[in-house]
Amino acid sequence: MLRIACPYCGERDYIEFLYAGDAAREMPALSDTDIDRWTDFVFFRDDPKGEHAEYWQHQHGCRQWLKVIRDTVTHRVISVTPAIEAGLQADEDKVEVA
């Protein structure tokens, strides 16, 4: 029974959250019509032994989507960050690369 430390609400039992899988995947640009890239995003998931980045939504709390790093062997939660921050950070990184 996992406990997830929501950055907004504090530590909560996992039953308050919706699990939504792999958070390492990145949604293609909406204008991208490449079926393979969308297929990758929608259907294919890594199944690592060890650290796994995954989405959880605090549905019965602040409703924020969270990016959780969890060890799939020990179930230890290593970090919890708001997905929106991770997303904005990724956008900034992209700009820098460009």
Next chain:
Amino acid sequence: MTRQSNRLQSGGRIDRSKPLSFSFDGKTYQGYAGDTLASALVANGVRLVGRSFKYHRPRGILTAGIEEPNALVTMRGGARHEPNVAATKAELYDGLEAVSQNRWPSLKHDMMSVVGLFSKLFAAGFYYKTFMGPTRGAWMVYEHFIRKAAGMGDPTTVPDADTYEKAHGFCDLLVVGAGPAGLAAAITAGRRGLRVILVEDDAQLGGSLLEAGGDAGAGEWLQSALIELDALPNVRVMTRTCVFGAYDGMTFALIERVSDHLKEPAPFQPRQRYWRIRAERAILASGQIERPLVFGNNDLPGVMLAGAVRTYVNRHAALPGRKAVVFTNNDSAYATAADLRAAGADVSLVDVRSHISGDLRERMNRSGVELHLGCAVGRANGGRQVASVDIVPFDPARPARAAIRTRLTCDLLAVSGGWTPTLHLMGQRGAKPVYDEASAALVANTIPEGFDIAGGAAGEDGLKASVAGGVRAGEAAAKACGQDGQGAQGRPLADGLADAPEVTPITPVWQIPHPLNTRARKKFVDLQHDVGAEDLELAQREGYVSVEHTKRYTTLGMANDQGKTSNLNALGIMAGLRGQPIAEVGTTTFRPPYRPVSIGVLTGPETGLHFKPSRRSPMHDWHEAQGADFTTTGLWLRPWYFPNPGETRAEAYIREAAHVRRAVGMVDVSSLGKIDVQGPDAAEFLNRVYVNGFKKLPVGKARYGVMLRPDGIVMDDGTTSRISQDHYFMTTTTGGAGKVMSHLEFLLQTAWPDLRVHVTSVTSQWAGMAIAGPRSREVLEGVISDIDLSDEGTPFMGVRHGHAGDLPVRVLRISFSGERAYEVYTPAGYGMALWQRLLEQGKSCDMCVYGVEALGALRIEKGHVAGGELEGRTTLADMGLGRMASTKKPFIGGALAQREGMIDPDRPQLVGLELANGAGTLRAGAILCDPAARYTRAIARGGSIPEPVAPNPADKGFTPGNGSGHMGHGIGFVSSVTWSPELNRNIALGYVSGGMARKGEQIDAVFPMYDELTAVRVTSPHFVDPEGERLHG
């Protein structure tokens, strides 16, 4: 009523002033408060308590605890009927009724045990060999026979009369087990200020101290420990509670047996309580479980674990036998021998070891116990109970068959094969115990983070060592929780306790060979599943070598005792067969639950209406007062129909639907999902999530929108209104609201964090009511004063804000029924007031109130899709809405909607359906099939040609014998059906490959559950007013 023939005159922890009456298999007995059912049976001299699982051999009580494999009984009756209760754990109460299991027709005369063929039938791997592979059809033949023969007691079909609760607990330290180590740990940590929960499965605290008899200091130590524990307010003690599971994040699952020791629960008390406890640290002080020894006929009633014998004698003052043989390979059983002697029994002791300490030998001599060292019990003899044992010389280093040296008559055989630490909870966390040669036991190897072990579980032997272990673990836990012990007070807990006597090491023995010149008798390893040493040999011979394979092949350790007494003996025997050390054989995996858990307590109070929350509209009470029948959509309770007196559901909804088309009706649509979408980028956002465009939607207008999942399948639909430049009001289906909201939040927070948009669920904030029908405007005009409701003022798809008197309203001119219609929203708190005003006005306009069944009939007549059509497999094109998708902008799901399978022209598409011959039944869920495909696939697969069905399949259903002639998925399915009052016939919506190209064709609708084959005709899904003229009527 009978005298308690085997009750000792004095001693024990029973209350002789509180006699209790109970019955077993219909016969009445007496026991005392403090007895278990098992100890009371022992006290009454009852030996035979059950029949074994496969062979129906007579069985008696083996243990005095949770590990009991034999003495499982069915308790109580009627709505409290409960099978598979361990008599050893059932506390006696006045009026207890128990019956034995697995016997037919009676315990003493069991027909099944006579049948020798059972041995062959139930050899290891029988199920695998017989019911898989080419002979799997045999199950059909044997099932009835096996089910009758092999059972563990019957369940009841009556609803449970008791209630159950769930509770949550939090602590710094959870101590599992309240023997000397657990008590010492809890007191030590309690003195240091930790919040401690001490859990004990028994009704009393003390563990092994309760059965210690006259051991020096034990009683006094326990008494003072209990007094101190009582005075520590930060230590919570939970008795009759079992920790059955250890989970992630130091979460533990417990069952508190609140009322199991009572005939029925006290008023307002649950039968059991399911606890989830979060702890910072946990100490397992769960003790040890004794192992039996494996020899011929070792399952006879009267064969009992030596420790259990001690429990019955010392704790319950019940003497399991008067002429006892004790058979052991370790020192612990010597205490049993001494206690049996002290209780007046004749005792012989057989030890496989040739040498024991002088101290032990001296004690035995003093008590008058006859010693047989370097010997073993080669086999036990007896019919329904043990009558004698055959003693053979035995060398553990070279186990070999030997001639019987002597025969000892006895009525009790106490056995001890050594003790296994109870480490299940740690094992559940992945810490597998390993075999330790020195103690001949599976011991802890790694200790999971947060855990500690103390006492017997840690291999600590004797009172002093256990207490010291508990103190150490308690101190360590306090330190880990930041308490260094400053200011902690109290006497040193181990003070004054005697050192343990000198111990002669255990000599492991896994099975005793059959004596020479005797017929082989069954040697049982797993008594509950009737698995013998020879079954393990067979499994090895047949290649099921690994522990996990052997376990499944023989079913060893898979009964509800989970092999607590059998696992290590099995490993030892397997190691012997393989010529390997036990450590290399491996161990099985520990999984929760540690003991059987009833489904009732896991469900707790969440049954019936409490199974899930109910959401009610602001007008719910009015619907109820009108006698509406309700249906559920998601969590919502919605009025289904409003029957007039004596009306059936069909009569009611047909009347309501016809009334709407004729005059006007009002329906509660408050349950529709409502989402406020606000922000400068709101238009852009909606453009991305809907297939159709929303950017050009003018303020004051609504638009129907469909959104896809990222995989291209239709997710949900609804209307979205533009309230102002940056403010949209989205509605979703009732069932889809949660999913859509989460989807929108996901996109905004992960994919497009740059979009300046906020979404807020406002479903509960608005009451909604739809007024539909030719006279709908008339009703609204009488209530709303400040909105121009003319076609110019509020055109189709227009959105207006105004007032109904003093009530603010939002009016959307949209239609689900195809009639002129309006949806009116008002803040939820005003919902009932607005509803009343509309009702009042409706009186003069011939308005009725209708429910969701009529709503469904009206939308099916119009060919509008809803839940049955939006079922998670359909594309936009399947629904006939392909042209809605914008080609000018990308949207979620657009890319994957172009996949090959998604644009296949043969995909089933939305059509209307009606009965081809006016006969038969249209059913939602029916499989649509091409009549030309009848039989052909069955024949192609090698099937025989079935007898033809009746010439007109609609006249007569098919039978399982001749079949419908159809196989597979067919060419589509029926999604929604209704009676159309407008057309006066049954109509349906469905999906058919080829879709509207089949218009006019007759196809088969197959419903195998009811053996129906119905001819249906494909029509347009727009049954009523296909041109949409009534919208403006």
